[in-house]
Amino acid sequence: ExxxxxxxxxxxTVTGKKLTVTCSQNMNHEYMSWYRxxxxxxxxxxxxxxxxxxxxxxxxxxxxxxxxxxxxxxxxILESPSPNQTSLYFCASSWGGATQYFGPGxxxxxx
Amino acid sequence: GEDVEQSLFLSVREGxxxxxxxxxxxxxxxxxxxxxxxxxxxxxxxxxxxxxxDMKQDQRLTVLLNKxxxxxxxxxxxxxxxxxxxxxxxxxxRQLTFGKGTKLSVIx
Numbered sequence: 001e002x003x004x005x006x007x008x009x010x011x012x013t014v015t016g017k018k019l020t021v022t023c024s025q026n027m028n029h030e031y032m033s034w035y036r037x038x039x040x041x042x043x044x045x046x047x048x049x050x051x052x053x054x055x056x057x058x059x060x061x062x063x064x065x066x067x068x069x070x071x072x073x074x075x076x077i078l079e080s081p082s083p084n085q086t087s088l089y090f091c092a093s094s095w096g097g098a099t100q101y102f103g104p105g106x107x108x109x110x111x
Numbered sequence: 112g113e114d115v116e117q118s119l120f121l122s123v124r125e126g127x128x129x130x131x132x133x134x135x136x137x138x139x140x141x142x143x144x145x146x147x148x149x150x151x152x153x154x155x156x157x158x159x160x161x162x163x164x165d166m167k168q169d170q171r172l173t174v175l176l177n178k179x180x181x182x183x184x185x186x187x188x189x190x191x192x193x194x195x196x197x198x199x200x201x202x203x204x205r206q207l208t209f210g211k212g213t214k215l216s217v218i219x
Binding site: 103104 | 146152153154155156199206207209210211212
C-alpha cells in the first residue's frame with residue numbers, strides 16, 4: 001500500500017531535549033516536505049527536499065533541521081525544542097512538489 | 112507573494128449542497144487543490160484542477176475555477192454527515208501554499 005508514515009504519532013517532551021520525528025514514504029517520490037499545523041494559522045511549510053541531499057527552507061524553518069540521506073526518509077530534527085514548537089506536524093511526499101500525499105501527523109507537546 | 116484565503120466556517124443541513132470558496136493571489140499557479148482533514152487525521156487529497164480548466168466534476172464534487180478573479184470553489188452535492196471536516200484549498204507553484212481551512216459542519 002502506498003503511504004507516508006510518521007513516528008511517533010504522539011510525543012510529549014521537555015524544553016531543550018533533542019528529538020527526531022521520522023518520515024518514510026514507499027512511493028519512490030523525489031519531493032518530500034514537512035509542515036506544521038496550528039489553530040488559526042493553517043499549514044505552514046518548515047522544510048522541503050527536492051531529492052537526496054537537496055533540502056531547502058520553507059516558511060518557518062527556525063528551530064528545525066532536516067536531512068535527506070535516502071530517498072524514502074526525511075527526518076525532522078528539533079535540536080533544542082521550545083514550547084512554541086508545540087504543534088501538529090505533517091510529512092508529505094510527491095513526484096514533483098505538486099500533488100502531495102500526507103502522513104497521519106505527529107502531535108508534539110513541548111513542556 | 113503567495114496567499115490563499117478561505118472562510119473559516121460553513122454550516123449546512125444534511126442533503127443540501129455545500130459550497131466552499133477560496134481566493135488566491137498568484138496567477139502562475141499550475142494546479143489548485145482541495146484537501147480534506149477529518150478530526151484527528153492527516154490531509155487527504157480530495158481533488159485538484161489544472162489551471163487551464165474551468166470546471167472539474169468528480170461524483171458529488173464539483174470544482175470551479177475563475178482564473179480572472181483568482182477564485183476557486185468546491186461544491187459538495189447531497190452533503191452527508193461524513194463530509195464534516197476541515198477543507199483546505201491550496202495552490203501550487205514552486206511548492207504548496209495552503210489556506211487556513213474551512214470547517215464544514217453538517218447538521219443532521
